[in-house]
Amino acid sequence: MAHTEPRFHVPAPHVRPGDTPDFSHIAIPPAGEAKRPATDVAGMETRDLALGLVRVLDHNHQAVGEWDPKLDPDVLREGLRHMVLTRVFDDRMLKLQRQGKMSFYMKSTGEEAVSVAGAMAMQNSDMVFPSYRQQGILFARGRDIVDMMCHCISNSRDNLKGRQLPVHYAWAEGKFFSISGNLATQLPQAVGYAMACEYRGDGEIAATWIGDGSTAEGDFHGALVLASTYRAPVIVNVVNNQWAISTFQGIAAGEAPTFAYKGMGYGLASLRIDGNDFLAVYAATQWAAERARAGHGATVIEHFTYRADAHSTSDDPSGYRPKGENEIWPLGDPVERLKQHLIGLGEWDEERHAALEKDLNEMVIASYKEAETHGTLHDGPLSPVESIFEDVYAEPDWRLRRQRQDLGV
Amino acid sequence: MAHTEPRFHVPAPHVRPGDTPDFSHIAIPPAGEAKRPATDVAGMETRDLALGLVRVLDHNHQAVGEWDPKLDPDVLREGLRHMVLTRVFDDRMLKLQRQGKMSFYMKSTGEEAVSVAGAMAMQNSDMVFPSYRQQGILFARGRDIVDMMCHCISNSRDNLKGRQLPVHYAWAEGKFFSISGNLATQLPQAVGYAMACEYRGDGEIAATWIGDGSTAEGDFHGALVLASTYRAPVIVNVVNNQWAISTFQGIAAGEAPTFAYKGMGYGLASLRIDGNDFLAVYAATQWAAERARAGHGATVIEHFTYRADAHSTSDDPSGYRPKGENEIWPLGDPVERLKQHLIGLGEWDEERHAALEKDLNEMVIASYKEAETHGTLHDGPLSPVESIFEDVYAEPDWRLRRQRQDLGV
Amino acid sequence: MAKMNMIQALNSGLDNMMERDPDVISFGEDAGYFGGVFRVTANLQTKYGLDRSFDAPINEAAIMGMAIGMAAKGLKPVAEIQFADYIFPGLDQIVSEMSRLRYRSAGQFTAPVVVRSPCGGGIRGGQTHSMSPEAFFTQVPGVQVVMPSNPYDAKGLLIAAIESPDPVIFFEPKRLYNGPFEGHSGGALSSWGKHPKGEVPEDYYSLPIGKAEVVREGSAITIVTYGTLVLVAQAAAEKAGIDAEVIDLKTLVPYDLETIARSVNKTGRCIVAQEAPRTSGFAAELAAQVQEECFYALEAPIQRVTGWDTPYPHAHEWAYFPGPDRFINAMNAVLEA
Amino acid sequence: MAKMNMIQALNSGLDNMMERDPDVISFGEDAGYFGGVFRVTANLQTKYGLDRSFDAPINEAAIMGMAIGMAAKGLKPVAEIQFADYIFPGLDQIVSEMSRLRYRSAGQFTAPVVVRSPCGGGIRGGQTHSMSPEAFFTQVPGVQVVMPSNPYDAKGLLIAAIESPDPVIFFEPKRLYNGPFEGHSGGALSSWGKHPKGEVPEDYYSLPIGKAEVVREGSAITIVTYGTLVLVAQAAAEKAGIDAEVIDLKTLVPYDLETIARSVNKTGRCIVAQEAPRTSGFAAELAAQVQEECFYALEAPIQRVTGWDTPYPHAHEWAYFPGPDRFINAMNAVLEA
Numbered sequence A, B: 001m002a003h004t005e006p007r008f009h010v011p012a013p014h015v016r017p018g019d020t021p022d023f024s025h026i027a028i029p030p031a032g033e034a035k036r037p038a039t040d041v042a043g044m045e046t047r048d049l050a051l052g053l054v055r056v057l058d059h060n061h062q063a064v065g066e067w068d069p070k071l072d073p074d075v076l077r078e079g080l081r082h083m084v085l086t087r088v089f090d091d092r093m094l095k096l097q098r099q100g101k102m103s104f105y106m107k108s109t110g111e112e113a114v115s116v117a118g119a120m121a122m123q124n125s126d127m128v129f130p131s132y133r134q135q136g137i138l139f140a141r142g143r144d145i146v147d148m149m150c151h152c153i154s155n156s157r158d159n160l161k162g163r164q165l166p167v168h169y170a171w172a173e174g175k176f177f178s179i180s181g182n183l184a185t186q187l188p189q190a191v192g193y194a195m196a197c198e199y200r201g202d203g204e205i206a207a208t209w210i211g212d213g214s215t216a217e218g219d220f221h222g223a224l225v226l227a228s229t230y231r232a233p234v235i236v237n238v239v240n241n242q243w244a245i246s247t248f249q250g251i252a253a254g255e256a257p258t259f260a261y262k263g264m265g266y267g268l269a270s271l272r273i274d275g276n277d278f279l280a281v282y283a284a285t286q287w288a289a290e291r292a293r294a295g296h297g298a299t300v301i302e303h304f305t306y307r308a309d310a311h312s313t314s315d316d317p318s319g320y321r322p323k324g325e326n327e328i329w330p331l332g333d334p335v336e337r338l339k340q341h342l343i344g345l346g347e348w349d350e351e352r353h354a355a356l357e358k359d360l361n362e363m364v365i366a367s368y369k370e371a372e373t374h375g376t377l378h379d380g381p382l383s384p385v386e387s388i389f390e391d392v393y394a395e396p397d398w399r400l401r402r403q404r405q406d407l408g409v
Numbered sequence C, D: 001m002a003k004m005n006m007i008q009a010l011n012s013g014l015d016n017m018m019e020r021d022p023d024v025i026s027f028g029e030d031a032g033y034f035g036g037v038f039r040v041t042a043n044l045q046t047k048y049g050l051d052r053s054f055d056a057p058i059n060e061a062a063i064m065g066m067a068i069g070m071a072a073k074g075l076k077p078v079a080e081i082q083f084a085d086y087i088f089p090g091l092d093q094i095v096s097e098m099s100r101l102r103y104r105s106a107g108q109f110t111a112p113v114v115v116r117s118p119c120g121g122g123i124r125g126g127q128t129h130s131m132s133p134e135a136f137f138t139q140v141p142g143v144q145v146v147m148p149s150n151p152y153d154a155k156g157l158l159i160a161a162i163e164s165p166d167p168v169i170f171f172e173p174k175r176l177y178n179g180p181f182e183g184h185s186g187g188a189l190s191s192w193g194k195h196p197k198g199e200v201p202e203d204y205y206s207l208p209i210g211k212a213e214v215v216r217e218g219s220a221i222t223i224v225t226y227g228t229l230v231l232v233a234q235a236a237a238e239k240a241g242i243d244a245e246v247i248d249l250k251t252l253v254p255y256d257l258e259t260i261a262r263s264v265n266k267t268g269r270c271i272v273a274q275e276a277p278r279t280s281g282f283a284a285e286l287a288a289q290v291q292e293e294c295f296y297a298l299e300a301p302i303q304r305v306t307g308w309d310t311p312y313p314h315a316h317e318w319a320y321f322p323g324p325d326r327f328i329n330a331m332n333a334v335l336e337a
């Protein structure tokens, strides 16, 4: 019944479950090779960077080349701490989800550098419009961990009043925009926000994150059109973790050479970077932020990375990709790479690392205990039931008042 | 009240009403310069063509360079005839609209080569998904002129039963898809159709046309993603006539170097061509059609042209651009250029041209007389009133049957 | 007081608000330099600068998204969708984002955008320049929906919309832009200058969102409608000499149930009318709620006067349009029932 | 006959049709290799090839547009929108294109696409995995709208939808995918295997679009609903021991007015129910039409049982969901009125 040959082209990944993991088709240029242009370079001049791969940490975990942001070891240690915490937190939450403590969870394992270094290279006053996989930003911006957990278990202290799925954080104080479940919608919003920053003249900028698969949405295009036309001070981060649930990146990319290269079509500065390299992410973000703040417009940054774990707790990747890919993924693990870099600098060691992991683990466990004192999804207390009628409008109209009565709350 | 300097960048055209028309900022490379790659070239290899301007007719109206399609003079004369007819038809319909004979009209003046040469370089069995400004395709495909007019005056012979605005033609027999009033929607449809051609294996392809302004729509992006991913046999023509109603092309383009270059972001073959050069349009379309038919996928063609007249009968361009721009528009007039080319070849002369114009004018006038014998918008006969309830579904359901009764028809 | 048509009144409302509040900005396709294809935003760019009245790319989703982002930063964006028929590419940003931002962030972020868009038929616009898509929005928790029927209300409500802390979808019945309309296709266009609601203060004023108005008092039957049909219903009652009470809803969400119920409880008979296709239009909501609210007062079934369940035809638009005769037939049916 | 849950039944319907008709093809986000996040399209790629069951990019507008183009060429595309909440980016292609292609081309081109999409709440999906957006479609002339409530109907109606010459928006209540549901949040999931409508022929069969079914006979009150609430309404009537007649609409457009009217004329009392927010939902259409049709038979106002006018909350989804208690309250109110 099935044609052996499909009658039109449908791209497929190199390997599928049962096959041996293999990334040999992916070219990884050596670290340090990429040039770092001035931040006022014309967008069109960034072509090589859009097609290449900015890498700072080499295979010996040393920082090399023009893009080395030359960060103070304290900053590196801080970044390492945020990344480890992100991972520890994710792992714990997954366990808790498996125990039925929350309805859903999404990890960012393997992508911690993208969010943590991105956030650290910006100002805390810059607004971020993340997707659901940049929880690292929250750690980098110092969000209270108990608060995060209370959101995830939707208890009485959930700052979103139990209205959102877990991990769909919003935190105005930390300039962390409300995460939408609808893909790509945050992009034109980020551009509009960035334009408003210029309008206000307050020196702030905006950044947004979108997955490889989501770049196919119309809003990705609309946002880049806006960003290009109004030269908005915004950073558009494409997190190419190579998977969109079960769909490999080739379905969104088609014949496009890279996701960064899409930015070229709008004349925007476009960089493709090693997303598992803390220093590369930091340096690229710093470059783009400086460019934006100086009025030279938007930058598209493709973070080349790999979704090391399942899409979410509703997903099991063994159905669509070979096991063990992550172990041979050539760009490695972002935590391990920064750790080794710090060790190489003589600024870190295995003991301290083990202690850090232990501390953070304990802290996370203790935090969860505290979080539960504010209630659990199943046994409460939750946000009061009547709160479901609040915040639909600034003031409930007669319909909502009646409906609240009907519900008897 | 107004800030002298806008707080964010908003692009503006070089000149506005009252200013002297000026195109000196537009670089026009000489004809014949562009290389013509093999039709199986990798999309990414067409970069120079996406940034350049394929031109065949030089300033002496001679065909030069690799892109010269070396057409038989009969074909050139046929093309000339279709273009002249398009213009004569448009001019007459405008007059008739001004006389109140139809509710609305849209001319394609100055853009006749885009549609006529495009259609002629394809097979008549290839489906076209035009916007509202490619009526030239209908002439090239030999549509009955009385039928076209009957549509425009919505009379009893209107093959669309008076349901559509004038110029929103549909002609299945001529493989001319139903024109939508909603911009850009035809693009993903064309890609789907093209995929279905491959599925059927009938050797057919599809082509679609979109305006410069409309490339900002999400559907433009969606279509290019599809075309790239499934390597669809489709030609995506971007008609850059530099205006979208009152909005200059810079609002859609932003910092993008060309509209053709947008195709590069998807790895598609992308050509920017002189849209007022019949031979260039023919050659580029032929190239893209051959590429598509051979299974090498889609081509984006930017036709660089100028909307010589108003957007529609509802528009008056003197409110937003200087008068007289068309006269100094450096790529000239497509009809005049092909005419001069033929004259230069010794295959045409002024007398024959004048006679052609006269004949076509008379034919159009006579056709209109005939069209009116089938009714006029104001005095009828129109399509029967009850026809408004037909074709909503294959069969009207109880609601439509009742409603027809309610209307008493 | 000045005589204004609806375009001038809307323009005046925008002008007042841009003058008063530097955070108010206006944009849309052709809405900047040229001032909009219907000229509602005329002269604002000259007066307030390129950044406060500007042209947007043809991407309604991007326009909505940009507006949301700006509003989240505290600006008051008034975004124009050139025709209501073209709002659909932007619908996701309205339904999934603008309407829910306050809710999903528990009040931390809000998007009080005003979306202005000309709607409705009767201008030979064919199926893509004639839609009345209000029922796509009346079902969306978190947005308010407004549709004025005259210049005075248009300005007062637009100002209220700009001042609303919630997103407002503001539909402008384009058939009424240049003059009142009584539903007779052939009839000469009368002018707002001669209509009392064509008297419009040049200065700031606002009208409350959520308040309907009884624009014609009567005791035999209640007609509840909005936009162009308000004038058509009045004309039909006049023509037929029926003592109908006509309610101009003005705000669809939240609609003024109190005013409606008071009238229906008095008349015992009710017609609800919309220009959109019949099935699942906003008139269905009105009928459903009125029969629940006023069941024991009702002496006859509530009738709906609506467009047909077809796209808006071009040549036969007057066969589609719910004109005075359809109102008169419905009134007679309800009165005879 | 086999025991199937709704996922298996839908999969079987697709399988039958792909087997019978080489023009039937299926695609959507994650719907190819993996067989869909809910596994409705499982194994189709292996069986029918990469070009007949394939993964689509995440762009719902492009998916709809591609389907329209394919259908215009004569294929029978069955396109999956992963969650009904995500249909909005594709709405323009449905409202402005798919629904009107036949009309605007006067029958020269048609787009008989089937759009499959899981809808509804009760799975702790939060506001973006719980919507019931059917009323966005019931108001669109040119599309049919279907929502089955059990495996047997799901398969028969899906096959009918694929065979329909018109576009069909086919909503699958995901709460019912794996088992019947009586509206008790805590209750254990029962299985379709024990339900008569879980008996599903493995071979081709089809059920008529436009026909409702009286799934519970009764004489005291008529409950008209569709999807998940059909089961909830039955359970509520059972629990309260009320002699309610429950009508499973199955097709929303065109809905089966005859069956509804017959029942309401018999019982004299009516409840219409939907899971979507109350204002301007599809229940309003039903109420508006039923009061018009059955006015003189009605002994009490028609009540609507609906979701609230809020986004679908996550933690408190059972406070939002119109469960058995809300049905029982409404039945008591209608019976006492």
Ligand SMILES: Cc1ncc(C[n+]2csc(CCOP(=O)(O)OP(=O)(O)O)c2C)c(N)n1
Binding pocket: A131, A133, A181, A182, A183, A210, A211, A212, A213, A214, A215, A239, A241, A243, A244, A245, A307, A311, D029, D058, D082, D086, D089
């Ligand atoms: C508009 C919309 N369509 C579909 C979905 C369902 N969905 C959720 S996540 C996802 C995959 C996204 O992949 P990608 O953009 O690569 O991000 P990643 O999960 O890899 O971070 C899909 C299809 C959605 N949430 N929103």
Ligand SMILES: Cc1ncc(C[n+]2csc(CCOP(=O)(O)OP(=O)(O)O)c2C)c(N)n1
Binding pocket: B131, B133, B181, B182, B183, B210, B211, B212, B213, B214, B215, B239, B241, B243, B244, B245, B307, B311, C029, C058, C082, C086, C089
């Ligand atoms: C979705 C949508 N948005 C807006 C419009 C209104 N509109 C009609 S034509 C037009 C300008 C189109 O310009 P362009 O794409 O450059 O085509 P051109 O008219 O120059 O051929 C606009 C904004 C529309 N028809 N559809």
Ligand SMILES: [Mg+2]
Binding pocket: A211, A212, A213, A239, A240, A241, A242, A243, A244, A245, A307
């Ligand atoms: Mg991804």
Ligand SMILES: [Mg+2]
Binding pocket: B211, B212, B213, B239, B240, B241, B242, B243, B244, B245, B307
């Ligand atoms: Mg144009």
